[in-house]
Amino acid sequence: MPKAKVTFEDIGVTVTVPAGTRLIEVSERVGAGITYGCREGECGTCLTRVVSGQDNLARPSVLEDQVLKDSFAPRHHRLACQAQCLGGEIVVRPA
């Protein structure tokens, strides 16, 4: 099964996860500082900065794009409850 390597800059932890894992699931397990509310891509609480490896995450859905736009999220920001890791290396930190 393809794997992705995710680094949480705020706590300095790197883990390997199966492709398809959402950022929030990993961040929750390792205790990174990404907070969340609805987990359904609605509230915008889990906004996360993708420091590098943007293309190693699945593209945002139309709904996620709308919430990102309404939140005035800067470039390279994603909702951790929506963004799925595809492979390669990804570095993130709380927005």
Next chain:
Amino acid sequence: MAVADGVHWIGALDPTLRTFDIVLRTANGTSYNAYAVRGSHGVAVVDTVKESFSGEFFRRLEAVADYDEITAIVLNHLEPDHSGALPELLRRAPRAHVYLSVKAPLMFKALLKPTDAVPKGFTLVNTGDRVDLGGRHLRFLHTPFLHWPDTQCTYLEEEGLLFSCDVFGCHFCDARLFNDRVGDFRFSFEYYYAHIMRPFREHVAKALDLIEPLDLATIAPAHGPILRHAPRDYVRRYRELSGRRLINEAAGERTLLVFYLSAYGSTRRMAEAVAAGAEEVPGVRVSLYDLEGGEAAPFVDLVEEADGLAFGSPTINGDAAKPVWDLLSSLSAVNVQRKLGAAFGSYGWSGEAVDLIEHRLRGLKFRVPFEGLRAKLTPTEAELSGCRELGQRLARHLVTPDALLAEAA
């Protein structure tokens, strides 16, 4: 009412309110505090009031400023008790630019959607951002989750005055306004913290890191007395309250609590087996509690400090027993996110309790990685050893570093 040089209280008093937001009670009402700050080239309005108190708010505002002098509106928090008069204020103050937290735009949009109010412009601000009113500067402190994601505090640099919104607030209504003149509000202050801020204690600690270094002459919260006498005492009290509530005798160890209820001893035996299994793992302190022997409130204190929780309940008429629900419905007062959870129980005809408890634990954002255990009537030796194994797995999970767990998943 002047709070400092060029700063006026323009809020509203709500002395007859007895229940706030459905859950909070108050014996003497509350206040919705809003403020006007005058600089040499503009007036800033900091927060508004609950909509039904708009009349009082606008009257007080008009007494200290003209609408076209208002150049800034600062929204420290968009909950309706502070944003209720905002749409009307936007209509009346066409020159005003709005400042709100980077976490607030979604809420801001939802708030204005049903109205025709449109701000002239708005800026999303973060810690360190400043607004110049002419000779006076407002500086923002990003303090998310105290108690909403959008919460921020605003500091008036020249006066050492902190507009802290719900932080350091309380539901206490007294027209004398200042903490050195109003009645005894200690109880209200503590009660407010316990119900509003306690679930966010990690965020409280981070916010205090930003607030403590400030030069503080006055704290002006959005509810209750304005703290001009010894404001630092209240900051210190928040620091105490956000710390650990129990003396931690298991320092350096991980803790697992096993709660159970038992009618005929079967679920109790399962609980004992879970606890015994967990005990075998070094580095984990295990405690066993019969829910029949206690009230929910002190158990909530235990849960707040624990790393893992296992709940055992028999199934009674297709449901878990009421004391389990009493405890599980009291946990919104504390932060349980990411704690480890599990369920087990014996049953007669059907064993729904275990599923129902697991479901609730997930709803509370517990992690529930291990499937719960059920035993029909009296647990067999095999079932009891299954319970011991569950205890071991829970305990091992607690002592395994998170990064390794993530690898294994």
